Amino acid sequence: MGYKTIVGLEIHVELLTKTKIFCNCVNEFGGDANTHCCPVCLGLPGAIPKLNKGALEFGIKAGLAFNCQISEWVKMDRKHYFYPDLSKGYQVSQDDNPLCRNGYVEIEVEEGLKRIGIQRIHMEEDTGKSIHTEGGDTLVDYNRAGVPLIEIVTAPDINSSEEARMFLENLRNILRYIEVSDCKMEEGSLRCDVNINVVDTETGKKTNITELKNLNSFKAVASAIEYEERRHISLLEKGENTAKETRRWNEVENKTVVMRDKGSADNYRYAVDVDVLPVVIEKEWIDEIRDSLPELPHQKKERFIKEYALPEYDAGVLTQSKELAQFYEETNKYAKDPKQVSNWVMGDVLRRLNDEEMEIEDLKFQPKDLADLLEFINAGKISNNIGKKVLREMFETGEKPEAIIKKKGLIQISDEGELEGIIEKVLDENQQSVIDYKNGKDRALGFIIGQVMKATKGKANPQLVNKMVRERIEKR
Amino acid sequence: MDITRLTAMEIREKVINKEISSKEVVKAHLNRIKELDEELNAFITITEEEALKAAERVDEKIKNGESLGKLAGIPIGVKDNIITKNVRTTCGSKMLENYIPPYDATVIERIKAEDGIILGKTNLDEFAGSYSTESSYFGVTKNPIDTERVPGGSSGGSTAAVKAHEVALALGSDTGGSNRQPASYCGIVGIKPTYGLVSRYGLVPLANSLDVVGTFGRNVKDATLLLEVIRGYDEKDPTSMEIEGSSYLEKLKEGIKGMKIALPREYMNMDMDSRVKGKVMETVKLFEILGGHVEEVSLPHVEHYWATYYLIVVSEISSNMARYDGVGYGYRTEDYDSLDELYIKSRTEGFGEEIKRSILAGTYILGSKEGREYYEKAFRVRTLIKEDFDKVFEKYDVILTPTTPNLPFKIGDSIKNPFEMYGSGIFNIPANLAGLCAISVPCGYVDGLPVGLQIIGDRFKEANILKAAYALEEELALGGENNGL
Amino acid sequence: MISKEEILQLAGMCKLKLSDEEIEIFGAMFSNVLEQVKGLDMVNTEGIKPLYFLNSANKSLREDVAGDSLDREEVLKNAPEEEYGYFKLKKVMD
Numbered sequence A: 001m002g003y004k005t006i007v008g009l010e011i012h013v014e015l016l017t018k019t020k021i022f023c024n025c026v027n028e029f030g031g032d033a034n035t036h037c038c039p040v041c042l043g044l045p046g047a048i049p050k051l052n053k054g055a056l057e058f059g060i061k062a063g064l065a066f067n068c069q070i071s072e073w074v075k076m077d078r079k080h081y082f083y084p085d086l087s088k089g090y091q092v093s094q095d096d097n098p099l100c101r102n103g104y105v106e107i108e109v110e111e112g113l114k115r116i117g118i119q120r121i122h123m124e125e126d127t128g129k130s131i132h133t134e135g136g137d138t139l140v141d142y143n144r145a146g147v148p149l150i151e152i153v154t155a156p157d158i159n160s161s162e163e164a165r166m167f168l169e170n171l172r173n174i175l176r177y178i179e180v181s182d183c184k185m186e187e188g189s190l191r192c193d194v195n196i197n198v199v200d201t202e203t204g205k206k207t208n209i210t211e212l213k214n215l216n217s218f219k220a221v222a223s224a225i226e227y228e229e230r231r232h233i234s235l236l237e238k239g240e241n242t243a244k245e246t247r248r249w250n251e252v253e254n255k256t257v258v259m260r261d262k263g264s265a266d267n268y269r270y271a272v273d274v275d276v277l278p279v280v281i282e283k284e285w286i287d288e289i290r291d292s293l294p295e296l297p298h299q300k301k302e303r304f305i306k307e308y309a310l311p312e313y314d315a316g317v318l319t320q321s322k323e324l325a326q327f328y329e330e331t332n333k334y335a336k337d338p339k340q341v342s343n344w345v346m347g348d349v350l351r352r353l354n355d356e357e358m359e360i361e362d363l364k365f366q367p368k369d370l371a372d373l374l375e376f377i378n379a380g381k382i383s384n385n386i387g388k389k390v391l392r393e394m395f396e397t398g399e400k401p402e403a404i405i406k407k408k409g410l411i412q413i414s415d416e417g418e419l420e421g422i423i424e425k426v427l428d429e430n431q432q433s434v435i436d437y438k439n440g441k442d443r444a445l446g447f448i449i450g451q452v453m454k455a456t457k458g459k460a461n462p463q464l465v466n467k468m469v470r471e472r473i474e475k476r
Numbered sequence B: 001m002d003i004t005r006l007t008a009m010e011i012r013e014k015v016i017n018k019e020i021s022s023k024e025v026v027k028a029h030l031n032r033i034k035e036l037d038e039e040l041n042a043f044i045t046i047t048e049e050e051a052l053k054a055a056e057r058v059d060e061k062i063k064n065g066e067s068l069g070k071l072a073g074i075p076i077g078v079k080d081n082i083i084t085k086n087v088r089t090t091c092g093s094k095m096l097e098n099y100i101p102p103y104d105a106t107v108i109e110r111i112k113a114e115d116g117i118i119l120g121k122t123n124l125d126e127f128a129g130s131y132s133t134e135s136s137y138f139g140v141t142k143n144p145i146d147t148e149r150v151p152g153g154s155s156g157g158s159t160a161a162v163k164a165h166e167v168a169l170a171l172g173s174d175t176g177g178s179n180r181q182p183a184s185y186c187g188i189v190g191i192k193p194t195y196g197l198v199s200r201y202g203l204v205p206l207a208n209s210l211d212v213v214g215t216f217g218r219n220v221k222d223a224t225l226l227l228e229v230i231r232g233y234d235e236k237d238p239t240s241m242e243i244e245g246s247s248y249l250e251k252l253k254e255g256i257k258g259m260k261i262a263l264p265r266e267y268m269n270m271d272m273d274s275r276v277k278g279k280v281m282e283t284v285k286l287f288e289i290l291g292g293h294v295e296e297v298s299l300p301h302v303e304h305y306w307a308t309y310y311l312i313v314v315s316e317i318s319s320n321m322a323r324y325d326g327v328g329y330g331y332r333t334e335d336y337d338s339l340d341e342l343y344i345k346s347r348t349e350g351f352g353e354e355i356k357r358s359i360l361a362g363t364y365i366l367g368s369k370e371g372r373e374y375y376e377k378a379f380r381v382r383t384l385i386k387e388d389f390d391k392v393f394e395k396y397d398v399i400l401t402p403t404t405p406n407l408p409f410k411i412g413d414s415i416k417n418p419f420e421m422y423g424s425g426i427f428n429i430p431a432n433l434a435g436l437c438a439i440s441v442p443c444g445y446v447d448g449l450p451v452g453l454q455i456i457g458d459r460f461k462e463a464n465i466l467k468a469a470y471a472l473e474e475e476l477a478l479g480g481e482n483n484g485l
Numbered sequence C: 001m002i003s004k005e006e007i008l009q010l011a012g013m014c015k016l017k018l019s020d021e022e023i024e025i026f027g028a029m030f031s032n033v034l035e036q037v038k039g040l041d042m043v044n045t046e047g048i049k050p051l052y053f054l055n056s057a058n059k060s061l062r063e064d065v066a067g068d069s070l071d072r073e074e075v076l077k078n079a080p081e082e083e084y085g086y087f088k089l090k091k092v093m094d
């Protein structure tokens, strides 16, 4: 027995340029239908495309971040097919001379780091978008037509749904780090197609490649791969093969269904687009872009381990997004204990963000506020538990910790004189517990301390209360 | 004074000197159009109202003593594959019968900026895809010299309009001779500029790597004037180039003394109408008399011009025509039950025969294994062809050839013999393949029909061909002129 | 020679419908053309670069700066059919 799953991904990523790839219409998600259009992106007769330098730069940036070779020059090609979303009857793309080649992204598997090859990254234009009315009519909006895309094609190096998910997460992190895309699958700024087949490792028998489309989340990618894995294996077991076809993921029924037969290969009749003059990519330009690249996730992680003496796990979590890492580092500027900051950020902060489905940028308070809060705790002015309560308040109102502590009178009672009376009163009211403790029932002490804390609404310094209660009982 | 008999230069002068008003000029030409065009069919759309308004603006400027543009008051025809804002632009096709563009081509902006007055949109072969102006959805244009004959094509509407004095100047486009062949057939001057001298923004493409916008006039100076206005870099067309150099008009009078003139052996030995060859050889002698040094040269790849051109042109046509699908603009079929049916019926009903054949051929070239091999090969042979010309232009200033191997043929004849028609572009094609500049200038009449001489120049060396053409025009007594209508 | 089947396949690819007569005319013409095209076999193009672009790029890139788009009215002016600001196709999707 033994089957090996072989997965390759094709990922389309919309670039965050200000304008479209061949015209100066704004590149913006949404907007009223057909309001970001001009003769070029509408494909009107006579209009001539002009390549956006920013789009090319973003493409090169992505290539460098994924360790690719950058082509010495680029041209654009026309890829022909008929579809209402396509305003010219062809998509301007790159055929035989992609912008970037031979890169990789690393993922962490049990055996260590695994490289997933990136065969090519090419530039192309996005198509418009159609919607279908209840009556079955099609309505076309060309606002998205001409938005710059990069298409990233991986080598068939991915062998499981988990590897696919990790790869996509790393890829998305990197693209967000270098700020070429926001990679929002729900808005379509990152779209992923899967090519999958399975090989019987004993006989070497392979199934035909199935292409999977309509994958709207990383979870859908993983589920679809798992579904197909099972389907391919069960066919192999029966001595059958899969059809060469494109299938779509049905999220509701959790399965893939046939979309179209791929029996006859697509014939895109590629032709050189002679209107877009070839661009020589000077080495100096590439160097300039390389120098401008920010620290990438894996580099940042290494640095966090070294600089802040964090465990690998912490460093991994904190560098998941550029913004989170930035928040962490900013907090550290004002705080004393990096590990404590890490605990708080990974713990209460991230948990709350996840619960609320918020991003770190949405926080109402500043990194310095968190550092101040920790300082209150470390100085013994409030307890850890009170600190958590204050953080909750900061989440909701964005108020400064000091203000919250003052307003609610949360400063820890560390004054023995003030505590003495409260403790005596509690002991008086709980004589039986005092006796129990003296008779060796340790649990009684906890109860008494609890009563003291309750009486002070949690503000008493717990260590001090502990010490004082023992002393007072001894004296009785 | 018959205003329509004036040259473009004279019109401008008389308008500026207040001898005649711009409005009078426009009206005279509109009357001429009304008188003739039912028979000629040079125009698809006449923009009477816009033209009169533009003339009023020019007259207003004169009244106010404002400075005037280089084309002040000159009536101009525009080939209907050049985009005009808010004026129907059909490309001679049912597909775009009602298409009203939302922008102006750069050449139109430049004409308007220089106070030129556009009288209308002229007829052409559908999408400029043929050589006789018979394939237009809007009917055949007749040759004013002999209305039983074609004006040539695809810019036949423009050349007929200029020849018939319906306008003084016109714009055309040239992909494989479409400016020069009809200029020759109509006995006028037609310029095909260097690829990149004039912006193509707003020229509806037939084949993007070959197309150029060119000009027509009844004499060299007039055609040069219009070229001077439209040339130059345009940021909307990255393939257009910034070219240094002084005004062409100033250079015209320099003469051709000492000019090195090449006569390609392979061309002159080609099968052609002996009357055409005879006239052209007479003209060549005149160049020698004028002080030019004429020598025979060789262009070794001549026999491959046509195949190379055909492969490139049909591939680019099939690609360019893909956008006409009935979705966003243009003709849409009445009835359809599926997306495929919408496409097939709209395209089948909207395109004419000739264009459909080119689309099919281009689909074969780009979509089949064998075709793709030839597609790539064609662009390599193109390199060799260009190198042939580069070599000649290392030593010579201009190359002379007949503009066409034949005389204007009769309407309907090309259907019987399509190859003769395609053959009529054979001398013109290389200038497009190599991106050179060229001009067709009348060099005489035989049996009442005009013969054109083609003068080819190196890339961006327009001054040479214009000078040579002007010198010829000044010295040549054509003889046997037939001005037809 | 080019067969009728090949021509029909081509027509399908470029979304045209041909009558039998058109198929015949195109077939005859194109077979003839292909003969001429085969003449290029004689040309040795080994090591020769293809000439796709006559001009080289000096200012062919555009800075990423936004400009004007058309008014929606202009965008839709030539639409065969429109609704709610969209280009419209009647019930064509499966």
Ligand SMILES: [Mg+2]
Residues within 6 Å of the ligand: A012, A093, A124, A151
């Ligand atoms: Mg793609």
Ligand SMILES: [Zn+2]
Residues within 6 Å of the ligand: A020, A023, A024, A025, A036, A037, A038, A039, A040, A041, A042, A146
């Ligand atoms: Zn646009």
